[in-house]
Amino acid sequence: MAAMTWQAVQAEALRRIRAREWPPGARIPDEEDLARELGCARATVNRALRDLAEAGLLERRRKAGTHVALTPVRKATFEIPIIRQDIESRGQTPGYRLLSRSLAPAPAPVSALLRLPADAPLLHVRALHLADEAPFCLEDRWINPAAAPGVETADLTTISANEWLVRNTAFSGGDIDFGAVAADAGTAALLGCAKGAALFEIGRTTWAGAQPITAVRLTYGPGYRMRTAI
Amino acid sequence: MAAMTWQAVQAEALRRIRAREWPPGARIPDEEDLARELGCARATVNRALRDLAEAGLLERRRKAGTHVALTPVRKATFEIPIIRQDIESRGQTPGYRLLSRSLAPAPAPVSALLRLPADAPLLHVRALHLADEAPFCLEDRWINPAAAPGVETADLTTISANEWLVRNTAFSGGDIDFGAVAADAGTAALLGCAKGAALFEIGRTTWAGAQPITAVRLTYGPGYRMRTAI
DNA sequence: CAGTGGTCTAGACCACGGT
DNA sequence: CCGTGGTCTAGACCACTGT
Numbered sequence: 001m002a003a004m005t006w007q008a009v010q011a012e013a014l015r016r017i018r019a020r021e022w023p024p025g026a027r028i029p030d031e032e033d034l035a036r037e038l039g040c041a042r043a044t045v046n047r048a049l050r051d052l053a054e055a056g057l058l059e060r061r062r063k064a065g066t067h068v069a070l071t072p073v074r075k076a077t078f079e080i081p082i083i084r085q086d087i088e089s090r091g092q093t094p095g096y097r098l099l100s101r102s103l104a105p106a107p108a109p110v111s112a113l114l115r116l117p118a119d120a121p122l123l124h125v126r127a128l129h130l131a132d133e134a135p136f137c138l139e140d141r142w143i144n145p146a147a148a149p150g151v152e153t154a155d156l157t158t159i160s161a162n163e164w165l166v167r168n169t170a171f172s173g174g175d176i177d178f179g180a181v182a183a184d185a186g187t188a189a190l191l192g193c194a195k196g197a198a199l200f201e202i203g204r205t206t207w208a209g210a211q212p213i214t215a216v217r218l219t220y221g222p223g224y225r226m227r228t229a230i
Numbered sequence: 231m232a233a234m235t236w237q238a239v240q241a242e243a244l245r246r247i248r249a250r251e252w253p254p255g256a257r258i259p260d261e262e263d264l265a266r267e268l269g270c271a272r273a274t275v276n277r278a279l280r281d282l283a284e285a286g287l288l289e290r291r292r293k294a295g296t297h298v299a300l301t302p303v304r305k306a307t308f309e310i311p312i313i314r315q316d317i318e319s320r321g322q323t324p325g326y327r328l329l330s331r332s333l334a335p336a337p338a339p340v341s342a343l344l345r346l347p348a349d350a351p352l353l354h355v356r357a358l359h360l361a362d363e364a365p366f367c368l369e370d371r372w373i374n375p376a377a378a379p380g381v382e383t384a385d386l387t388t389i390s391a392n393e394w395l396v397r398n399t400a401f402s403g404g405d406i407d408f409g410a411v412a413a414d415a416g417t418a419a420l421l422g423c424a425k426g427a428a429l430f431e432i433g434r435t436t437w438a439g440a441q442p443i444t445a446v447r448l449t450y451g452p453g454y455r456m457r458t459a460i
Numbered sequence: 461c462a463g464t465g466g467t468c469t470a471g472a473c474c475a476c477g478g479t
Numbered sequence: 480c481c482g483t484g485g486t487c488t489a490g491a492c493c494a495c496t497g498t
Contacts, residue, residue: 004468005467005468006467006468014402017400018400018402018438019400020400024397030482030483030484031483031484032483040468040469041468041469041470041471042469042470042484043467043468043469043470043486044467044468044469046484046485046486047467047468049484050484050485056309060483060484060485061476061477061478061483061484062475062476062477062478062482062483062484062485063476063477063478063479063481063482063483063484064477064478064482064483064484065482065483065484066483066484070397071312071315071393071396071397072396073309073310073311073312074309074310075307075308075309075310076307076308076310076406077305077306077307077308078305078306078307078308079286079303079304079305080303080304080305080306080460081303082301082303085301163301166301166302167254167300167301170247170248170249170250172244172248173459173460174459174460175457175458175459175460176306176457176458176459176460177455177456177457177458178408178430178455178456178457179410179430179453179454179455179456180409180410180411180428180429180430180431180452180454181410181428182426182427182428196412196426196428197412197428198410198411198412198426198427198428198429199410199428200408200409200410200430201410203455206460208248222410223409224409224410225407225408225409225433226407226408226409227405227406227407227408228405228406228407229403229404229405229406230310230403230404230405230406230436234487235486235487236486236487260463260464260465261464261465262464270487270488271487271488271489271490272465272488272489272490273467273486273487273488273489274486274487274488276465276466276467277486277487279465280465280466290464290465290466291464291465291495291496291497292463292464292465292466292494292495292496292497293462293463293464293465293495293496293497293498294463294464294465294496294497295463295464295465296464296465461497461498462496462497462498463495463496463497463498464494464495464496464497465493465494465495465496466492466493466494466495467491467492467493467494468490468491468492468493469489469490469491469492470488470489470490471487471488471489472486472487472488473485473486473487473488474484474485474486474487475483475484475485475486476482476483476484476485477481477482477483478480478481478482478483479480479481479482
């Protein structure tokens with residue numbers, strides 16, 4: 001039982017959960033008891049079980065102890081790459097075309113999303129991302145210039161707003177949502193698909209503390225699927 | 231500088247990254263130096279920076295030291311709840327209707343996905359999930375009976391296969407993909423939407439080690455959006 | 461080879477929250 | 480109140496991996 005790493009402890013705990021030695025809902029031994037049983041320090045057990053708790057397989061509460069979760073909520077994590085990198089990772093050649101760029105008051109839904117006054121002038125950028133010369137993804141973005149100093153003079157014809165913002169602003173958090181939309185006429189023309197086609201769409205807003213940076217809607221060409229492992 | 235918790239260290243590191251005191255690409259001080267500077271143990275610094283590295287903001291390599299990531303890849307995590315819980319969390323009343331259930335050889339795409347022989351008999355379950363009596367999500371699932379002992383006699387009219395599997399099998403991993411599809415006639419009828427409507431779809435395969443458990447396709451009603459925070 | 465992160469230990473104190 | 484997990488410490492050894 002020598003050389004008990006936290007990974008080994010975690011693996012053993014996982015085994016017991018899966019083998020129902022620790023059935024769902026059951027309380028498992030103390031960190032101290034486990035440490036003694038497995039021949040390692042309590043900190044090592046803590047490290048192992050903390051991750052399992054974060055993964056949703058265990059529930060830990062002071063005094064109440066550690067219990068096996070009744071309904072293990074699986075958590076998946078996926079990366080949000082720069083679109084160019086996404087295309088490259090598919091083995092295709094990325095391309096980029098700036099469609100339009102203007103400073104204008106944002107429409108109500110956008111300014112509401114960013115919690116800005118309705119008439120606040122935002123930078124509106126629309127661009128098309130290409131993979132091997134074919135339309136890949138349509139980007140429709142509103143940027144709060146106050147949160148992105150320099151963006152008004154940035155050259156967004158060669159570098160996407162996405163990339164510029166990642167490199168030049170410090171954002172702390174945001175929201176994402178995924179859904180499906182039917183292609184309207186304009187979108188269909190740009191993406192080279194039929195009007196009404198089912199398209200995958202990602203919406204994202206990002207913040208620097210309480211200050212809104214940008215709201216973006218990415219509409220992908222037909223057949224696009226986002227993949228990840230759990 | 232007393233009472234330096236790992237959260238405080240992490241916050242300070244984040245601040246320096248955002249303030250460009252540690253600009254993108256720069257090498258930051260050793261754990262030991264930071265510990266001395268901030269007045270805490272090296273383990274505390276390690277704990278703080280490890281999380282930032284996992285989040286993609288830092289890159290850590292032995293000997294090479296710790297560097298601020300050039301292109302911070304944002305990682306989002308989202309939970310994969312049991313559909314019933316998803317509906318409940320929206321403040322709606324979940325409902326469930328088993329549509330069909332049969333033991334049959336899986337079609338080629340499914341058996342290939344699960345890496346099973348083409349003629350392997352799988353349990354095919356189709357069900358409709360309701361929210362406040364309205365169609366919410368269509369579930370089309372193939373289950374490997376060998377990996378889910380007891381499923382053949384389970385009563386899937388009151389509990390969804392999803393829920394039964396979560397409670398009765400021990401899965402270790404899987405894949406997920408998201409996309410958009412146009413509703414075919416059958417799907418449209420069941421979900422109460424127009425044929426051709428853009429629908430959000432989640433595909434998932436899960437495994438117990440090398441043994442495939444189930445492949446499922448969830449097709450959500452129009453307008454559904456999956457949300458999460460980063 | 462040597463510097464740096466990764467991890468383990470033994471002990472300590474603290475914070476939360478059931479009883 | 481007091482058991483349990485959460486965290487900090489000081490020191491040690493190990494495992495990569497650039498040089």
